Amino acid sequence: METVLIEASFRKKLFTATGELTLDVNFAVQQGEMLSLFGPSGVGKTTILRILAGLTEADEGFLRVGNDVWFDSAKKINLPARKRPVGYMFQDYALFPNMTVRENLRFAQPAHDIRHLEELLELFDLTTLQHRKPDVLSGGQRQRVALARALARKPEILLLDEPLSAIDPQFRAKLQDEILEMHRRFGVTTLLVSHDLPEVFKLCSRVLMLEAGKIVKQGNPYNLFGENKISGKVQLMAEVLRVEKEDIVGILTLMAGNTLMKVAVCDQERQNYRVGDKVVIISKAFNPVIRKIS
Amino acid sequence: MDREFIETLLLTLKLAGITSVFLLIISIPMAAWLAFGKSKIRALAETLITMPMVLPPSVLGYYLLVAYSPSHFPGSWLKQLFDIQLAFTFPGLVVGSVLFSLPFMISPVQAGFRNLPGSLREASSTLGKSKFVTLFRVLLPNIKPSLVTAIVLSFAHTIGEFGVVLMIGGNIPGITRVASIAIYDEVQALNFQQADRYAFILFMVTFVLLLVIFAFNRKNSSWKPF
Numbered sequence: 001m002e003t004v005l006i007e008a009s010f011r012k013k014l015f016t017a018t019g020e021l022t023l024d025v026n027f028a029v030q031q032g033e034m035l036s037l038f039g040p041s042g043v044g045k046t047t048i049l050r051i052l053a054g055l056t057e058a059d060e061g062f063l064r065v066g067n068d069v070w071f072d073s074a075k076k077i078n079l080p081a082r083k084r085p086v087g088y089m090f091q092d093y094a095l096f097p098n099m100t101v102r103e104n105l106r107f108a109q110p111a112h113d114i115r116h117l118e119e120l121l122e123l124f125d126l127t128t129l130q131h132r133k134p135d136v137l138s139g140g141q142r143q144r145v146a147l148a149r150a151l152a153r154k155p156e157i158l159l160l161d162e163p164l165s166a167i168d169p170q171f172r173a174k175l176q177d178e179i180l181e182m183h184r185r186f187g188v189t190t191l192l193v194s195h196d197l198p199e200v201f202k203l204c205s206r207v208l209m210l211e212a213g214k215i216v217k218q219g220n221p222y223n224l225f226g227e228n229k230i231s232g233k234v235q236l237m238a239e240v241l242r243v244e245k246e247d248i249v250g251i252l253t254l255m256a257g258n259t260l261m262k263v264a265v266c267d268q269e270r271q272n273y274r275v276g277d278k279v280v281i282i283s284k285a286f287n288p289v290i291r292k293i294s
Numbered sequence: 295m296d297r298e299f300i301e302t303l304l305l306t307l308k309l310a311g312i313t314s315v316f317l318l319i320i321s322i323p324m325a326a327w328l329a330f331g332k333s334k335i336r337a338l339a340e341t342l343i344t345m346p347m348v349l350p351p352s353v354l355g356y357y358l359l360v361a362y363s364p365s366h367f368p369g370s371w372l373k374q375l376f377d378i379q380l381a382f383t384f385p386g387l388v389v390g391s392v393l394f395s396l397p398f399m400i401s402p403v404q405a406g407f408r409n410l411p412g413s414l415r416e417a418s419s420t421l422g423k424s425k426f427v428t429l430f431r432v433l434l435p436n437i438k439p440s441l442v443t444a445i446v447l448s449f450a451h452t453i454g455e456f457g458v459v460l461m462i463g464g465n466i467p468g469i470t471r472v473a474s475i476a477i478y479d480e481v482q483a484l485n486f487q488q489a490d491r492y493a494f495i496l497f498m499v500t501f502v503l504l505l506v507i508f509a510f511n512r513k514n515s516s517w518k519p520f
Contacts, residue, residue, distance in 0.1 A: 055416050081419040088420040094413035098435035107431065108421045153421055 005031040005189050006157065010051060010061025010071070014213065016042045023047055023213040034183050034190045036200045036221070039210035045193040046091075049159045052191070053088045054081035065156065087150030087158045087188075091165065093142050095134035101145050102130040108152035120148040123185065124178065140171045144178065151186060158190040164199060173258050176202050197225060197237050197278065198257050234288050236281040243273050256281060298467060299488070303495065306472040309384070310452040313391040317399040317448050320392075325400050326429060329407035330415070347397045355461025358390050362462060380462075387463045387470055394458050395448040402447065406440025407433060439511040450503045453496065 006029040014021045023044040029035055037045040050056035052063065054070065057078060063071040070079045096104055105117055121127045124144040134142055143163060150158060163179065164172050180203060183190055194200050200207055201221050209217040209224060217224055225237065238256035245251075250270025252263050263281065265273075273279070324343070328336055346354055362381035364373045372378045380386030410433065418428040434441065456474040463470030465479055473492050480489035 053420050055420070081416070082422045082424065084420075085422075086420060088417065090413045090417060092411060092413055094411065094417035096414065096417075096432050096436070098432070107423075110422060149421075 003031045004028045005033075005066060006052070007064045008048075008052070008061075010058035010063065010073075012044075012047065012051065012056070012058045014044055014047060018042055021213045025208075025210075025213075025215050027208055027215060027218070029189060029191065032187050032189055033206060034192065034204050036204035036207045037191060037193045037210060038195065038197075038200055038207050040195060043210045044213045045210055046161055049088070049161055049191060049193055052084075052157065053086050053159055054079060054084045055088075085153070085156045087153060087155035089146045089150045089158075089160045089163055091161045093134075093146035095142060095145055095149070097133060097135055100131050100133055101126055101137075104134070104145060104149050105152045108149045110153055116154070117152065120151060123182065124148045140167055140175060143167060143175060147179070147182065151182065151188070155188060158188045160190065160192040162193050162195075164194075164196070169258065172199070179203060201225070201237065202257075233285060234283040238279050238281055240273050240275055240277040240279060243270060243275060245270060252279075254279065254281065299491065301468050302471055302473055302476045302492075305384075305468065306453055306474075309387055309391060309472060310449045312388055313395060313452045314399075314445055314449045316388065316392050317395060318445060321396070321399040321403055321444070322429070322434070325403035325407060326433070328400070329404045343400055344397045346394045351394065351455065351457025352461055354394060355390065355458040358386075358393070358458070358462045362386055382462070382464050382466060382470060384463075384469055387459060387472075390458045390462045391452045391455060394455055395451045398451045399444045399448040402440045402444040403437065406437030410436055442510050443507050446503050446507045450500050453499060 006027075008028070009026040010023075011025075012023045014023055021042075021044065025044075025048060037048055039045055047056055051058050051071070058071060058073065060073040061071070062069065062073070065084075068079075069075070069077050070084060071077060096107065099107060102117070102121070105120060106112070109117065118127075121130055124147060126141075126144060126148060129137065129141060129145075134145065137145065147160075147163065150160075160179075164175055167175060176199060179192075183203075192200075192203060204221060207218060207221050207224050208215050236256040238254040238261075240252055241255050241260070242253035243250065244253075245267060248267055250265045250267050250273075252265060252270070252273055254261050254263055261281075324339075327333075328340055328343075359381060361368060362379070363369045364379060364381075369380065372380065378385070380389060414432055414436070415428055418432045419425075423431070453472075454474060456478070459470065459472055459475055460478075463472075463475075465471050465475050471479075473496055477489050477492045477496070480486070480492065
């Protein structure tokens with residue numbers, strides 16, 4: 001039986017680089033769900049997280065979490081950020097430079113809980129780094145510290161703002177696995193801002209797709225982005241990395257997830273593709289050769 | 295002669311030390327308010343705080359002298375209620391020095407706060423920490439170079455002040471006669487040898503203090519964005 005944890009409905013005027021925009025959203029999040037806010041930059045994804053965390057105040061609306069009202073413009077209720085049990089992972093990670101990894105986590109705990117702290121250090125593979133300061137860590141290591149710190153206060157809701165945007169693609173898969181493992185272990189309700197399709201596919205069970213401040217579609221990522229219902233076809237989402245001509249055919253170099261592949265297309269079709277295009281690779285169900293690897 | 299020399303130097307250091315301590319205590323909350331506050335009167339407050347940087351010290355000294363006067367408010371009020379007289383006394387000098395050196399303490403601290411990424415403060419509040427805890431555990435430890443600059447600058451600036459001290463303190467040995475005044479006084483008395491000693495000591499103290507700032511800040515370069 002799924003229970004609704006977050007009920008949100010709010011509006012806020014935003015002033016973005018492309019002009020004024022009214023964020024107007026209405027959504028619910030189930031207990032334990034991993035939900036993605038997906039869309040191009042500047043549509044208000046981060047603002048939604050900030051409103052949930054209490055870092056930004058909505059112009060009007062309400063926000064209810066469990067049985068508590070966190071924000072209600074009509075009743076002039078606005079619970080301050082520090083009283084909301086959320087873990088927020090910032091885009092720049094916002095690790096405290098004056099504290100070691102361990103101290104950053106320790107600072108985040110309301111009461112000293114060595115067992116939980118050690119568990120987090122171990123889960124995120126930080127035990128050997130625990131006495132280092134954040135400025136000597138690599139991007140991926142900082143990301144793990146930020147995630148561990150967000151969990152250190154045992155939040156009811158975890159808010160991740162583009163957690164992997166600053167990470168090299170080859171490390172992304174590993175960090176995505178860590179986020180999944182974290183979610184499996186702690187079961188904390190998670191909202192994740194992303195504009196990376198493979199990431200959303202891999203991590204999230206449900207997606208809110210945003211455009212210009214509104215939720216335009218929602219559902220599970222496969223139905224939302226695959227468009228078609230499950231059929232006798234294999235579909236892969238990919239990005240075009242290179243378009244070349246070889247004799248009479250065109251060759252597209254594609255990146256699907258972390259795999260590079262080449263696909264031949266007829267020369268005429270080749271001219272429709274540009275580097276950076278998002279494509280879907282479809283193959284008949286009889287075609288793929290499948291081998292078990294573990 | 296030498297006893298007076300030592301006494302004057304000690305008085306100068308005492309004034310600079312006490313002034314810096316008072317300044318540090320009042321400047322941290324003020325700088326935090328100027329850097330993070332949302333009040334509309336911040337521009338006005340910033341103007342008033344910065345004024346002593348550009349105002350002739352004699353102007354500030356003159357107004358302070360008028361304010362200290364027991365014949366009208368607020369000098370009369372202080373005299374009646376607390377029997378305190380500020381003109382030509384050491385406490386009066388401390389009040390004047392605090393006002394005069396205020397921008398030298400506040401500006402570096404405020405700039406330090408502003409240069410920190412806003413996400414540090416926000417992260418601390420999402421971790422359930424109060425503004426007070428955030429200030430002492432997160433913000434201040436990350437602006438140490440700014441704090442050192444602010445303390446040393448206001449200390450050195452207080453040692454070097456002349457106009458304000460002359461106006462409100464005069465030249466009473468052991469009470470308000472600080473080194474910068476003593477130099478002027480000795481030269482007036484054609485006592486160049488003594489003036490030379492004062493001048494050399496002030497020169498060296500200032501040099502060493504500034505060297506400390508630059509050496510410290512080179513070693514502890516402030517916040518680097520990741």
